[in-house]
Amino acid sequence: MTALLARLRPSGDANAFDRRLIAPMILGSILNxxxxxxxxxxxxxxxIALGAPASETAWLVAGLYIATAVGQPVTGRLVDLYGPRPLYLVGTALVGIGGLLxxxxxxxxxLVGAxxxxxxxxxAGYPAAMSMIRGEARRTGRDSPEGILTLLSISTQTIAVIGPTLGGLLIGLGGWRTTFTVNVPLALACLVLGARRLPRGTRRDRTTGLAATLDPAGIxxxxxxxxxxLLVLLHPAWWxxxxxxxxxxxxxxxWELRAAHPFLDLRVLGGNVPLLVTFLRALLAATVTYCLLYGFTQWLEQxxxxxxxxxxxxxxxxxxxxIGVAAISGRRRELRGKLLVGAAGQxxxxxxxxxxxxTSAIWFIVVVTLIAGVPQGLNTLAVQNATYRQSDPARVASSAGLMRTFFYLGAIAASTTGGIAFAxxxxxxxxxxxxxxxxxxxxLFLVITVADRSLGRLTATQDRATQEDPA
Known part of the structure; x- marks a missing residue:
């Protein structure tokens, strides 16, 4: 981790990635x-406390998934138009209000409303972070280092490790409401860091009206x-x-094909097949990962x-x-090899x-989980980095939001699959x-990765572009 940080901004180099952005970027990204x-x-x-059956408490999970899956690309588009700072501050303020509620x-x-x-x-956190990385590349004239992208990936995976344990600790200290209250200090920290460190300014032409650029009908x-x-995926009976x-x-x-400023630029997306394939990888990777996390966990106990x-x-x-695999492999720009190994691991x-x-032996189960960690580290990191590299620079935040939407679709599909398999x-x-x-x-993940030669060409192009001054 220290080595990754060291590559972000060499001492005395004002034209490298601004380290002051790291804390608000990471903190904002882990809120979800x-x-x-x-x-x-x-x-x-x-x-137990609210007298709610499992059919009602399930909406606590579904509500956040639906809101996030829809909101990520919308917020990402706003970040593309107005810059990361205002959306970051508004988003983290909502987190504090939601935690208090x-x-x-x-x-x-x-509680579902909260x-x-x-x-x-x-x-807002993740699209804003991706936008800031792109902004630093534009400001410095250098391709932003792999280190910060790796830190984003590692931070979310770390939360997956400590999140349930932290939740149990908080409940033990102050009851289940503390799992909501913890959002208040986190939001305050984001607001302070964001207000003090995030760059000001906007990319939007202020002579253009909000409705024209934002495309409310498309949203x-x-x-x-x-x-x-999502409702059909969560409840197949609602087909x-x-x-x-x-x-x-x-x-x-x-509508989007006719709109002057479409929310989803279908012509650009349709012409960017490698990015669409990356979105599909995000869905497939999440399906496998969450089938394992949801289903395998239940099987271990029952x-x-x-x-x-x-x-x-x-x-x-x-x-x-x-986390270890992501930290080690994150120093390399190469994407196709990571995805191939990750696909094979799955x-x-x-x-x-x-x-x-x-009656399977514990040692054999541990071997399975050890192997499962390899694609967990490689695929999450590589899909994120591919999204960053393949996106239209003017829409990198909305593309990052769309990638997360596909990821949540996979997670919800896995949850539904587990419910059917374990009926x-x-x-x-x-x-x-x-x-x-x-x-x-x-x-399918493996097949589309083997067939996708664009990843190799993408890395070769990056290497040539940064040959004179690698970040």
């Missing part, structure tokens, strides 16, 4: 994974399409909503019969290995799950059904 992970250990005590919520649906507010507020149609799709998906999606495509504490220890190698893990049973309990046959889905997704 913090709120995604803390809630996992709070659902049961919330249900959750801490005081008298009933489950007020989670939606948290989801919307946490949308509304996008939101309706995506919310309907009639697919009619809304088709109608709103068609209207969105027609199918294999491990206690929650032992199951947690068995899962740690996934995250520790993932295939191997999926196959190994078929060999697990109710009668987290049994070994159910785990094998889940492994089949993972194998199909990981095999």
């Amino acid at each position: 994974p913090v709120n995604s992970s803390l809630i996992a250990v709070a659902l049961v005590p919330i249900g 959750g801490a005081l919520a008298p009933d489950i649906w007020t 989670r939606v507010l948290l989801g919307l507020g946490t949308c 509304v149609l996008f939101a309706v399409t995506l919310v309907a799709l 009639p909503l697919l009619a809304v998906v088709v109608a709103a999606g068609t209207a969105l495509a027609v 199918g294999r019969g491990l206690s929650p504490s032992v199951a947690g220890l068995v899962l740690l190698p996934i995250f520790i290995t993932g 295939v191997i893990v999926s196959v190994l799950l078929f060999f697990l049973g109710d 009668h309990g987290a049994t070994t046959p159910g785990l094998h059904d889940l492994a089949l889905v993972m194998l199909v997704a990981s095999a």
Whole structure:
């Protein structure tokens, strides 16, 4: 980690990446994974305290996912238009308000509203960070170093490790409401750092009206399409909503192709096939990752019969290995090799799950989790970096938001798949059904990566561009 930081701004070099941006960038980016992970250990005590069944507490997870999946590209577009500073400050203020509302919520649906507010507020951090990285590259005239992109990836993976543990600690200290209250000091820290360190200024031509540049109609149609799709993924029994998906999606495509300043520039996206393939990779990688995290965890406790504490220890190698692999490989610009190894790792893990049973040895389970950490570290990092490299520079924040939307689609698809596979309990046959889905997704990830030669050309172009002055 020290080596990564050292590469960001050499001593006395005013034309390298500004280290003052690192703290607000990292802190803003982890707000979303913090709120995604803390809630996992709070659902049961919330249900008991507010008298809410599991069908209602599930909306605490779904509400944040839906708000974030829709809000990330919208916020990203606003960042592209107005710069990262105002959106970062507004977003983190919403996080503080959402945390306070959750801490005081008298009933489950007020709490769901707080989670939606948290989801919307946490949308700004990651697109703002990607925009600032691009801005520093433009300011210095150098390609921004891989170090800061690696730090973004490692920070979110670290939260995945400590989030549930931190949540348990907070609940033990002050009850489940502390998992919401913790957002208040985090938001205040972001506001102070953001106000003092983030660059001022905007990229938008102020002679152009807000409605013209923002495309409200496109945003509304996008939101309706995506919310309907997410609801179907979360509740397959609501399949009639697919009619809304088709109608709103068609209207969105027609409108965006005619809009002077489209929210989703379909012509640019359609011509950028490598970026679309990267979005697909994000979806597939998230599907495999969350099938493992959701399903494998349940099986460890119910199918294999491990206690929650032992199951947690068995899962740690996934995250520790993932962070280590990301830290080591993050120094290299090369993307295709990372994705190929990551894809192969996912295939191997999926196959190994078929060999697990109710009496499998702990050492074999640990081997599976150790191997699973390799694609965890490589794919998250490589997909993020590919999005940054392949995006239109003027839309890097909205592209980053779209990438996260595809990631959440994969996470929700994995959650639904787990619910179907474990409809009668987290049994070994159910785990094998889940492994089949993972194998199909990981095999498709591998196939499209083998066929994608643009990644190699992208790296070669970067190397030539920075040959004279590597950052």
